[in-house]
Amino acid sequence: MHMGAVDWGILALYLAFVLGIGIVSARRAKSGNDFFLAGRAIPAWVCGLAFISANLGAQEVIGMGASGAKYGIATAHFYWIGAIPAMVFIGVFMMPFYYGSKARSAPEYLRMRFDEKTRALNAVTFALMTILNSGISMYALAKLIQTLHVFDAPFAHLGLPQGWIFHGAILTAAAVVLVYIYMGGLRGAIYNEVLQFFLIVAGFAPLVWLGLKQVGGWEGLQTSLGPGYTHAWAGMAHASTNKLGVDWFGLTMGLGFVLSFGYWCTDFLVVQRAMAANSMSAARRTPLIAAGVKMFIPFIVILPGLIAIALTSAPDKPGATVSPPAAVGSIVHHEPGVIPIKIDPTTGAPMLDARGKPQLDYDLATPNLLLRYFPIGMVGVGLTALLASFMSGMAGGVTAFNTVFTYDIYQAYIRREAPDAHYLLVGRLTTLFGIAASVAAAYLCSQFNNINDFLQLVMAFVNAPVFATFLLGMFWKRTTGHGAFIGLAAGTLTAAIHHGLTLPMNDLAGLKGGWIAVTHTYVSEMAQNFWIAIWAWSACFITTIVVSLMTRPKADADLAGLVYSLTPKIPVEKGAWYMNPVLLGVILLVATVALNLLFR
Amino acid sequence: MLFDVRLPIGLLFLAIGVLVAGAGLTGDPKMLDAHNAGLNIDLVWGAIMAAFGALMLILAALARRGDLPPPSGD
Numbered sequence: 263m264h265m266g267a268v269d270w271g272i273l274a275l276y277l278a279f280v281l282g283i284g285i286v287s288a289r290r291a292k293s294g295n296d297f298f299l300a301g302r303a304i305p306a307w308v309c310g311l312a313f314i315s316a317n318l319g320a321q322e323v324i325g326m327g328a329s330g331a332k333y334g335i336a337t338a339h340f341y342w343i344g345a346i347p348a349m350v351f352i353g354v355f356m357m358p359f360y361y362g363s364k365a366r367s368a369p370e371y372l373r374m375r376f377d378e379k380t381r382a383l384n385a386v387t388f389a390l391m392t393i394l395n396s397g398i399s400m401y402a403l404a405k406l407i408q409t410l411h412v413f414d415a416p417f418a419h420l421g422l423p424q425g426w427i428f429h430g431a432i433l434t435a436a437a438v439v440l441v442y443i444y445m446g447g448l449r450g451a452i453y454n455e456v457l458q459f460f461l462i463v464a465g466f467a468p469l470v471w472l473g474l475k476q477v478g479g480w481e482g483l484q485t486s487l488g489p490g491y492t493h494a495w496a497g498m499a500h501a502s503t504n505k506l507g508v509d510w511f512g513l514t515m516g517l518g519f520v521l522s523f524g525y526w527c528t529d530f531l532v533v534q535r536a537m538a539a540n541s542m543s544a545a546r547r548t549p550l551i552a553a554g555v556k557m558f559i560p561f562i563v564i565l566p567g568l569i570a571i572a573l574t575s576a577p578d579k580p581g582a583t584v585s586p587p588a589a590v591g592s593i594v595h596h597e598p599g600v601i602p603i604k605i606d607p608t609t610g611a612p613m614l615d616a617r618g619k620p621q622l623d624y625d626l627a628t629p630n631l632l633l634r635y636f637p638i639g640m641v642g643v644g645l646t647a648l649l650a651s652f653m654s655g656m657a658g659g660v661t662a663f664n665t666v667f668t669y670d671i672y673q674a675y676i677r678r679e680a681p682d683a684h685y686l687l688v689g690r691l692t693t694l695f696g697i698a699a700s701v702a703a704a705y706l707c708s709q710f711n712n713i714n715d716f717l718q719l720v721m722a723f724v725n726a727p728v729f730a731t732f733l734l735g736m737f738w739k740r741t742t743g744h745g746a747f748i749g750l751a752a753g754t755l756t757a758a759i760h761h762g763l764t765l766p767m768n769d770l771a772g773l774k775g776g777w778i779a780v781t782h783t784y785v786s787e788m789a790q791n792f793w794i795a796i797w798a799w800s801a802c803f804i805t806t807i808v809v810s811l812m813t814r815p816k817a818d819a820d821l822a823g824l825v826y827s828l829t830p831k832i833p834v835e836k837g838a839w840y841m842n843p844v845l846l847g848v849i850l851l852v853a854t855v856a857l858n859l860l861f862r
Numbered sequence: 863m864l865f866d867v868r869l870p871i872g873l874l875f876l877a878i879g880v881l882v883a884g885a886g887l888t889g890d891p892k893m894l895d896a897h898n899a900g901l902n903i904d905l906v907w908g909a910i911m912a913a914f915g916a917l918m919l920i921l922a923a924l925a926r927r928g929d930l931p932p933p934s935g936d
Contacts (some may be wrong), residue, residue: 268885272878279874286865389896453867456927458913460871464878468907475899637894639885639904643911 265412269642276461276646277438280454280653284442294685297447298366299538302808304449306544310551313535315561318462319401320648321657323563326404327628330567331574332492333505333600335861337567338409338560342494342861343518346854348526349553349845353546354538356527358832359736360537361545362823367662370529370672374461375393375824376734378674383750385670388530389663391721393696397703398717403652404431406702410629412645431456432704432756435649439656440697444690447537450667451657455535458650465647466562469628486572495862497818505788507767516792520799524729531662545845555848557857565629570627574599600634601627633813654689656700665771681770715773719761727753727802734806739818739825747812753802762795766790789819864923872918879912 281769291297304312329337365371369388373381405428407413410647413427442450477483484492490505497503498510505514526532526549536548604613604623612620632644668689677684707713731750734741765771766787771780775790784790839845886894886904894902 266885268881271881275874275877276882279870283867283870290865335891453865453870456867456887457871457874464875464907464911466915468903472897472899472901472903475901476897635897635899637885637896637904639894643882643907646878718894726926 263643265415265641266578266638268639269645272642272646273649273686274650279457279741280438281441282454284444284446286441286767287446288423290449291445291447291686292824294549294668294689295631296449297686297689298668299448300447300452302538303540304452304538304544306547307551308452309535309539309544309548311459311555312452312455313532313548313552314460314533315554315654316451316658318404318459318533318563318651319399319658320406320652321655323462323466323648323651324402324625324628326560326563327567327570327631328624329448330564330570331622332567334487334494334568335560335564335722336494336504336506337564338494338857338861339506339513339517339561340522341557342854345515345526346553346557347518348522349549350850351523352533353549353553354843354847355826356732356736357536357549358829359824359826360533360543361539361542362829366537366669367535367666368447368528369666371824372731372735372746373674373819375669376746378742380731380743380746380750381670383747385666385674385798387405387724388481389666389671391724392659392663392666392705393699393716395721396656396663396700398707399652399659400432400700401704402437403648403709404428404436405708406625406648407431409626410633412501412633415650432701434702435652435656436631436697439660440666440693441652443657443660443664443693447689451536452535454657457655458654461643461650462647462654463562463828465644466566466628467630468640469571469632469635469644470562470565473566473573473631476635477569477572483568487568490759491568491571493558493862494613494858501785501789506788507784508789508792510712512789512792512796516795519790520726520729520795524725524727524795526730528732529725531658531664534662534665535658540735543841543843547841547846550843550846550850554846554853557850557854559564566628566631570600570631574601574622585840586734593844600630602630638794639665650794660693660696660700663696664689667692667696696764711714712773719773722791722794723754723757723761723798726757726798730799730802730806733850734803734810735825737826738807738810739821739827740810740815741806742810742813742815744813745806745808748809750800752805753798757794757798761790764790764793766768866922868918868922872915872920872922873914875911875918877915879908879910879915881908883908883912910919 270406276783290301295301326337326340329340360368360371363371363374367385369385371379372384376516408427408431413430414424417424417427417430419812442454446453451652472481474483477486489496498508498513501507501512508516516605532549536545539545568663601622601624604621606613615621632648633641636644643744668685672688672692673680713762713777727750730753731746732748735746759778763780764782764784765776765780766774766784767776768791769787771777774787784793818828823829834844882904886902886906886908889904891902894904
């Protein structure tokens, strides 16, 4: 693959604009309120697009394409069962407390509602996980750029060793994000996220268009892939009769309820975007506007995966005729096409699954489709989209990290009373430190193969119970700080124990589970994840209630604006129908049901 | 002072759109449609991106003149 001058020009233009937005935003980043909360002055549609964009990182774009290739349209459950109901819930029910409490971060809400220790637990785990996550995604991007060989020629031309491509990718991306957040703070990040959102759509929508033309449209996909790939609800009655290996209950409760509500309703990375809105009404509409766009994202991130697999398993189709790696020649069943066979990095031999068939490297589904079907010119647009998605995801993490670190760790435990300018400076330095830590985490991932899996696992344990804490805190005034803290700990512990006692089919005991004893086997790793979440959430929910009933609650007067029953109802807004969050929520849910029925 | 994010979005999309459409007009047709989709994707998509950019610029300009409410509250 080679890039033309046009492609380089597009990438350069993109970088110039992103930095320019950072510089313009810097003129307005004069106080802590500007830097961490964007002055609480951003209009709803900008916040809404930033809300999606911050989540639409490279891992999401690549991962959803990979899942599309592996599991088919059922991957859309992550949106149509997962994200949308949770986004409606936070907009309609939870945002009044986040925005109305004037808390500057999600952990700060927990301090106001519960106590210091609950805030500390949430702040420290969030800060750590966010930074590690951004490191993991940086590593994934650099690895991808290396694998795609797009920069091989220019590096060779400059006389630089090929090994530097990895370093170059990590350091360039990190430096650009650093500049625009350091200068513009949350405002710089949000404005860039909106720009990046449009670029992501501009890069992937034409890929789906060209790809569908190539495979004969949706009907063509249905004929070449079969119903297992093109029906989201087929065989969901039992875990063993669908590709995901999950039954409907595990799917709706584990993914739809626990995991999705846990992420979209409590993760400060997304919640922060709504908290920057210019009014309560705008803050409530932020996740709703985001949900309205989000429900169509599967068509640009999941469909490329389906198209890629269709062009992989049907070698007689035009464009699906790439020769397999030489080493595979001796194996009867090989699948030349868009998605290459996974190669063991140490031996160079193809990796085989439990049945001895070569495994496909699904993560390359979307990127390879892009490189194969885009001519010079569009390749620049596509690579810009990939880079934009990576940067928006990373910036989301970094802005959430610097706010939580500055307000919930530094101001809470290191220096309590200081002028605003001091915290602004700390926020800027934290940005620098956070990005440096992400780079370090990225190199850690490149050194130790398993560390990535291990970190994801720990994060899953910590994240699973969190929604129970926020839910009880916001809707049951009797919930106490001791209850919340012990409940969170119990939930995380339950997640770890459940993981230690169960194992997905065809996996060995260890990092995949069963490290205590194998008492239950799941059909798939996904089923195990969902059930861990259900158990962890339930343990946290029950423990929080029991401990709360045994401990003394806060006085009602201290909970006004923080708990549903003690907060004055927000009057229905006069004005156009699209200003009414409840009505918007209902429309969104009806549309989501319609999408589920359409692709059942 | 008002910062309207539609301004940079409009400018960038217009610039990229013109570049890509230009590549579609001047490039080798065989290279541009190597997979015989019957579509000069550079030309078509470049034009769409440029049109979107122009639309954003028009909206930003109208808001500046006060014909439309400003999208940005700050």
